[in-house]
Amino acid sequence: MSLYKYFENLNFVNCFHLIIFIFLFYVFQFYYKYFTRPNKLPGPFPLPIIECAYCFRGDIKQLFISLNKKYGDIYEIQLGGLRRIVLSRPEYFEKFFNNSIKHAKFMPTAPYSQGVKELRKSGKGLLSNDDFKSWKFARQLFSRAILSPSFNNETIKWTKLLFEELEGYWKSLGSINSDGKEWSLETDFSKWAHRFTNDMIVAVITGERSYSMGSYYNTLSPIKASYPDALIEGADRFVRGINKIVAGVTIFTFLSPFIRHYVPFIRGKTNEILKHRDFIFDKLDQIIKKRRQEIEVMQNKDLKNDMLTSLIIANTERDITYKMTIGEEIFPPMPEIEIRANIFSTFLAGTDTTANLFSFVTYYVCYYPEVKQKMLAEIDSIFPPNNSFQLTHNDLSKLKYCEAIIKEANRICPVSNLLGRYPTEPIEVGGYQWPAGTMFHFDLVSLHRHKDYWPNPETFDPDRFFLDNKNESFLDVKDDDLIKDKNNQKEDRKVEQKYSFIMFGGGYRICPGRKLAMTELLSLMVYIFGKYDIELIDMEAPLKTKSSIITYCQRLMVKIKPRNQ
Template sequence: MFLHKYFENLSFVDYFHLVALFFLFYVIQFYYKYFTRPNKLPGPLPLPIIECAYCFRGDLKQLFISLNKKYGDIYEIQLGGRRRIVLSSPEFVEKFFSTKRAIFMPRAPFSQGMKELFKSGKGLASINVGNLIVNFLPEQSYHPILIMKQLNANSDGEEWALETDFSKWFHRFTHEMIVVSTTGERCYSMGSYYNTLSPIKAPYPDALVEDSDRFVKGINQLIAGTGLFAFLPPFVRHYVPFIRGKANEILKDRDFIFEKLDKIIKKRRQEIEVIQNEDLKNDMLTSSIIANTKRDVNYKKIVEEIFPPMTDIEIRANILEAFFAGTDTTANLFSFVTYYLCHYPEVKQKMLAEIDSIFSQNSSFQLIYSDLSKLKYCEAIIKEVERILPVANIVARYPSEPIEVGGYQWPADTQFQIDLATIHRHKNYWTNPEIFDPDRFFLDNKSESYLNVKNDDLKDDHNEKENQKIGQKYSFIMFGGGIRICPGRKLAMIEVLSLMVYVFGKYNVELIDIEAPLKTKSSLITSCQELMVKIKPRNL
């Protein structure tokens, strides 16, 4: 009551002075905490409220590259109300990726923004591809290449050609692949893209095609918006006009995606209840539903008591995580592979020779994992593209115990950001790091020879040699490492290798403008914005 009367008697000037006083206290506390922090590292000076966001110019990868050049291989930056230690040298990441030494570390602490975005769902994809036959390619009757071949080839057998945007195409292509392989359900995203190319429309209901197209775009929006919810406080997301509008758009896409996934999960649960003696579908969705239940072939009652069956929210998070990893990142990686192959014809010819030696080009072939595993040079190309232009820009770790990194003792709950773009081009561990050279990963297929370490820089001291050995091992971390290594890494390699065989083995792909720079946008991942190509049949 007393405070109420007090504020009633305040004038506008009094309110202004009160706000200014509170802000002054905030600034004093902010900088006191900053200047008394332990293990002071170089880095940009944070400002009140916006912290180090003023350094960001729209490209997260370039931000880390520029900060590395200015502050070195270990520095700090403050974003989202948290001090972040950025590691840009292979020797610093061993404790996070070594299976022997790394504890199970989450990627980040609790985030109110991430809880708001994903409704508390936490996913941990569990994909085991084994010795499978790669039968998850989308329905080929509406494959753009085959359709345009039919539309363009005349009665005289004149050679056809297609000009298209590979980035848009393969975002939908990989989306269909991951939907089929994780849920066993049909998707019509290729049909939606086909309708934009062809005057003859795919014979699917418009609602199915539109929903599939919206689903793909929604997945891309969720991935792009993760940084907004992870780094910005609730006040900014909810009340700053431009950011509030963007956040609301992302939440609408999220609600649409969640609604579709919930329907798929509910439908599959009903199917499993009906099917008693028949074999269940062999996909991630079914495995998630029956895990730790009596329908699970590995069922044990004691396990069920400790780890009860997953809820629909947990299953949805698993499927969504698989979509994130299997759609956007795979499509971007294959677009980057295409870009570099078109710029390095000698590499492309060597790749084609390997593909032709394993897969017959005069007949339709079945992509089998055992055959794909023989494509060592193709795999080397993928790894070199990922080295020189990684799709993921940062890997985060949040140790729950004290840890020593970079010669400093860090308390538990310190946020570390591992800068992949800089590590993959570190001049101390890679010879000519700016040069595209798949032979780094191919050299007679000898173990770890692909790292191409500058051995002449090694010193005689035993500790220096040991540090160099550690750096050599972790100078390429395409899928992370240790306990938290990417569970879908085998599937990702199978997808990209399959696309290389299927596209480059049958067709000649060229960039429409060889001089045009690669159009990318970098946030948590680097996305290909456009890749215009010309496609025609290979002359075998």
């Protein structure tokens, strides 16, 4: 009560002095912690409250490129209340990606984050789940569904059906040439890529149709797609929501709650992202509820082969061939909130990443005609022109040069800019001993262009991967109970060779959807480049990108016309 009376009797001057005292105490504590930190590394000097956010100019990729040039392959930066150690040399990564470490002490990607918890609302999902048993259970369910032959066949089937729909839109929008025999279309390829991958991921993950390609077509054509307006509008909002969330993850990862919710410009972006999140969650809840009802009705019938069905029936009476265990513990069926979280994580990780990477592939293939000719020769040798064919997984696995193009495009312009690990035990990295709970980031942009490991790193050259006989196909991956990364388990390769290229992460947290992504990318290369001639409208224009946690293609203007075979 006496303390209450003290504050009640404070006048304006006293309140002002108290605020100044509290602020000075905070500044003193902030810099005392900074100057007494262990293993002092070079890096930008932090300021109170905003820390090193003043270095950020709107593009994460350019930020870390500039910091790498200034401070080298190991430095530190203060963001979001954390000291972050940034690494960009392959030998620094080996311990983090080693699956044999007991108890997966290098499995967590980040400490507890109020921002990430706020964004996901409830439920953990694969992306942000650091409880090892819970994560491993979800990961095994995910892998069982996504790596099954039936799922692969569904992926190829949906790629064909959706591409045929895409063809129809292109032909409708195209203008007939003067000879009246051919049509051509000038369009923003990146917009179509994003719509295609959204419709694709919705179909293969949930078994439901999305109509985002039709939505985009309606914005370009006076003749509208023959789908109900509600479906078109819902699909368009869904795509915009996913794009906004992916672009805004940086806000929830690197900025404090105070900045997110009280700085005017950022507060507006935060609220916009949360509104998109709520819409997507409501939509997913509707899809899950509908699928549960379908499963209950189809008692003695074959169920769909999508991931949503697998997650719903896992460890239930309908899942009579499989009981998921971790050690001796049998897990119960997955709660609905976790099903939604895992589907949401899949959308975030699998929609924009695939669309942007295929946009980058298209740009570099069109920019380098010798690469394009070599690619077409390989496609034509396996899928003869002017002949009908049925894509199979076996045929796609023969496209070695096409896969080399995909890898080189991701090397020179990685879709994911940063990976994170938050070890739960002490670790030695870069000649320093680090305590448990140190936040590490892997700068993939600088890693993939490191002059010590990549000759002529700025040159686009798929032969780096095509001529490497030790470089195995991502189409051959098979996750076992330990979630081993086949590409990172080869003992006959030097550390710097193994980790100088990281496309899908590594270790326990390697992307479980990498096979799906490669299947979709290779299928698109066969369908699009096998049937159509794609040219850049302006060969002098640079690839237009912007980066947050991922780098996304903002605009890619191309001319599309049927290929003269």
